[in-house]
Structures are given as C-alpha cells and as structure tokens.
Amino acid sequence: MVMGMWLIAEYRPVTFFSLRYGLATSSGAKTLFLPTPFAIRTALLDAAIRVYGLGSGSGAFEWIKKLTIAVRPPEKVVVTNLFAKILKPSRKESAEKAMDRTIAFREYVQLEGDIGLAFAGGEDRMTDLAALLAQINYFGKRGSFFQLLTVPQQAQKLPDGFHLLDGVYVRENQVKGWVPENYPLGVIQMMDDWGESLTFEKVNVFSDEKISMGKDRVRKGVILPYRLVRSSKGFSYYERV
Numbered sequence: 107m108v109m110g111m112w113l114i115a116e117y118r119p120v121t122f123f124s125l126r127y128g129l130a131t132s133s134g135a136k137t138l139f140l141p142t143p144f145a146i147r148t149a150l151l152d153a154a155i156r157v158y159g160l161g162s163g164s165g166a167f168e169w170i171k172k173l174t175i176a177v178r179p180p181e182k183v184v185v186t187n188l189f190a191k192i193l194k195p196s197r198k199e200s201a202e203k204a205m206d207r208t209i210a211f212r213e214y215v216q217l218e219g220d221i222g223l224a225f226a227g228g229e230d231r232m233t234d235l236a237a238l239l240a241q242i243n244y245f246g247k248r249g250s251f252f253q254l255l256t257v258p259q260q261a262q263k264l265p266d267g268f269h270l271l272d273g274v275y276v277r278e279n280q281v282k283g284w285v286p287e288n289y290p291l292g293v294i295q296m297m298d299d300w301g302e303s304l305t306f307e308k309v310n311v312f313s314d315e316k317i318s319m320g321k322d323r324v325r326k327g328v329i330l331p332y333r334l335v336r337s338s339k340g341f342s343y344y345e346r347v
Contacts, residue, residue: 111229112176112261115239117221117252119180122214125246128298128325137213139183139330139344141245143175143271144298144323146223151309153241154234167306169228173235176268178222179330183344186214220255224268232260271297273326283326291347292329299326 125145126135141149147170154166190212193205225235236258244251274283304322307313317323332344 110226111232112264113225113232113235113239113258114261114265115223115225115236115258116255117223118255119217119221119251120253121249121251122186123217123246123250124212124214125250126213127296128319128323129296133208134211135213136211137185137215138246138295138297139185139215139293139332140177140179140217140221142297142299143326144300145246146175146271147171147173147300148309149242149245150235150238153238157238157241163310164306166234167309169231169234171300171304172227174226175271176224176226176264177271178224178265178267179269179332179346180217180219180221181346182218183332184216184218185342185344186216187340187342188212188214221252222265222268224261224264226264269329269331271328272299273297273328275324275326277301277320277324283324286329290329290331291333292331293333293344294327294329296325297328298323300324 123137123140124135125138125141127138130136150170151163151167154170155163158166188211189209192208192210194208196204196206198206223239228235239258240254243253270286272283274281276282301320301322301324304317305315308315308317308322331347333347334342335345336343
C-alpha cells in the first residue's frame with residue numbers, strides 16, 4: 107500500500123457512464139464500469155491545459171504521471187445491453203452514399219451512489235490537484251458527466267472502502283505491475299493506464315508522435331469489488347461486495 111498524504115474527491119454521476127474496453131470494436135462496444143486511470147489522468151491534463159494554457163502541459167504531465175490513484179466504487183452498477191442504429195463509412199467503391207446504416211451493440215452503465223477518487227504521490231501539488239479536480243465534469247466518453255460534490259479533502263491515510271486502480275500487466279513477455287497481497291472477491295476488468303515510456307509529446311494531439319500500445323499505454327487487470335446479482339438479455343445488475 108502506498109503511504110503518505112492522500113487527496114480525496116467525491117463525485118456524483120449524473121448521466122449514464124460509457125467507456126468501452128480497449129479491445130472493443132465500433133460494432134461491439136462493451137463498456138467498463140468505472141473511469142480508468144488513463145481517463146482520469148488525461149482529464150487532469152486536459153483541465154491543466156484549459157486553466158493554465160498549453161505551456162503548462164509538459165510540467166503538469168510529469169507530476170500527474172506519478173500519481174497513485176484509488177477509487178471507492180458506487181454501491182450499485184446496472185449495465186444496460188442494447189442494439190442501436192449507427193452510420194458507418196461505406197466500403198463500397200461504387201456506393202452512392204458515403205455512409206451505410208447498420209446496427210451495433212452498445213452498453214451503458216447506471217451508477218447508483220457517489221464515487222470517490224483518491225490521489226497520492228504529489229504532496230507538493232495537492233493545491234494544484236484540487237483546483238484541477240474542480241474543473242472536471244466528465245470522465246471517459248464525452249457526455250458521461252460527473253459532479254464534484256465538495257472541496258477535495260486531504261487525509262493522512264487511504265480511507266476504508268478505497269481500492270487501488272492498479273494491477274498486473276504484460277510487457278515484453280514479462281509480468282509487471284502491482285500485485286495485491288490478497289485477491290478479494292470481485293470482477294476483473296482490463297483498465298488502461300499511462301505507461302512508463304509515455305511522454306507529453308505522445309499525448310499531445312498536435313504532435314506527430316504516436317502512442318504505442320503495450321508500452322506507452324498499458325492494460326492492467328484491476329479487481330473491482332462487485333458481484334453479479336441479476337441479469338437478463340437487457341441488463342446486468344451488480345452490487346458492491
């Protein structure tokens with residue numbers, strides 16, 4: 107467990123949440139239950155650039171990358187399974203229309219209860235971090251809105267009920283990452299995070315540098331404390347263990 111000062115932020119989900127798996131396709135977009143470390147860090151970096159300007163991006167990237175992130179998941183999760191009509195670029199050379207109509211599988215998550223996010227690893231940046239957290243109103247897919255409830259508070263240790271958003275991953279045929287001492291009951295989800303070799307130029311959308319999957323962007327097996335209670339063809343209902 108990481109020691110030191112923690113900054114705790116409480117958010118309330120106010121819309122459906124959606125953030126598809128990294129391996130999902132546009133036709134079969136299964137969603138994760140919660141924001142990933144990659145989504146949270148990127149949201150913080152986006153807020154820093156919006157508030158302080160693009161020139162602050164490189165410096166903000168360095169300390170955001172070092173943060174340890176933990177989550178207190180909402181009490182209940184309902185995953186809605188549905189098929190939707192979408193438009194896809196036509197692959198026919200002689201097509202009269204640029205887009206074709208088709209159907210795709212989609213999942214959306216209804217989170218019941220507030221979500222807690224905890225950050226450690228940058229005690230000298232707690233004031234900056236708290237200011238950036240107040241500027242974030244969505245995680246993951248645009249439109250997955252969250253409302254910050256109170257001013258983020260500092261704590262000497264990680265409160266009960268929080269779980270590290272960290273886990274094991276494979277890089278160059280080696281297993282790396284954080285391994286919990288005990289494996290609790292829960293659901294394993296593959297969550298993206300910033301890799302060790304990721305740089306600001308690679309996340310900068312105005313740069314020509316590309317993010318390399320497995321090195322700059324790694325997928326970690328994170329255990330979320332949920333159990334399946336009920337399910338049907340239209341939904342899956344989970345409760346926090």
